[in-house]
């Protein structure tokens with residue numbers, strides 16, 4: 001008997017991982033669900049094919065390791081590159097700092113040095129003060145800079161800004177890590193290739209996201225300088241992120257990377273964010289609070305309508321005191337969804353006005 005799972009048929013704007021899976025990805029999962037296949041990616045021709053797909057897109061001989069989730073990718077990348085007496089410098093708003101439940105601290109034993117960045121982007125001048133600690137045995141030693149592309153604030157680093165941070169890191173004997181949970185959204189928004197954004201700017205290690213753009217699960221840690229990957233397989237195992245039936249991650253990435261699915265999905269999410277921003281900003285009483293550069297829209301809504309609107313289209317309140325909300329668009333967000341939430345916001349506002357006289 002078929003199960004009734006009681007899922008809502010209305011899409012929300014809570015996050016780009018509230019969406020389902022691209023049909024092409026589901027098909028890939030079905031296609032590899034036959035017979036037996038090497039576990040753990042060992043001696044697995046699919047894994048080799050997937051690594052080659054990354055190498056083609058990044059135009060370099062990068063080393064690729066699949067993991068289950070974005071937190072795992074970030075934590076393992078940091079853990080691999082740092083001793084416990086070294087530190088990662090990141091914006092305060094970084095997922096690594098705010099949303100990973102202390103996992104980076106637990107696994108690395110190290111410290112995250114944070115900087116307040118209103119737009120989610122860290123600048124070299126904000127990192128300079130930490131350099132005073134270098135060589136002073138009483139202080140943690142800054143060794144890694146971590147940036148998110150796109151940022152948690154929906155903004156983007158330009159290629160020049162990434163290049164500048166990479167040069168700054170290397171001049172100071174540090175590495176640059178990029179949290180690319182939304183890297184596809186960033187690349188299509190900047191109209192550039194992964195090679196231009198990552199390889200050619202000098203990023204050392206990348207957490208390459210898939211789940212927020214149509215995959216069921218799975219992310220990749222990509223070492224742009226292969227020598228930095230030495231021993232990472234052991235760290236991944238110790239970090240409990242080695243997938244036993246890895247073919248189900250590999251197949252998703254193969255279809256995602258080789259058919260421009262990443263581009264197609266990200267273009268849709270970003271386009272819908274653009275339309276949503278336009279529609280919301282035309283409603284009296286609603287203001288955009290941040291530039292819309294990828295697939296996230298941040299807006300100030302009258303407090304009185306938020307709870308009502310959330311009953312129809314779920315989304316998160318970003319900053320309670322400012323009445324700021326975050327609306328994320330996904331690869332499967334449609335114009336009907338965007339029209340729907342804008343119309344609902346308008347209608348609830350009108351009803352409130354009438355009620356409040």
Ligand SMILES: Cc1ncc(COP(=O)(O)O)c(C=O)c1O
Pocket residue numbers: 069070071072095096148151152179181182211
């Ligand atoms: C910027 C960023 N990095 C990483 C992640 C990955 O998180 P998860 O461990 O939930 O896959 C997320 C998800 O919210 C994110 O927004």
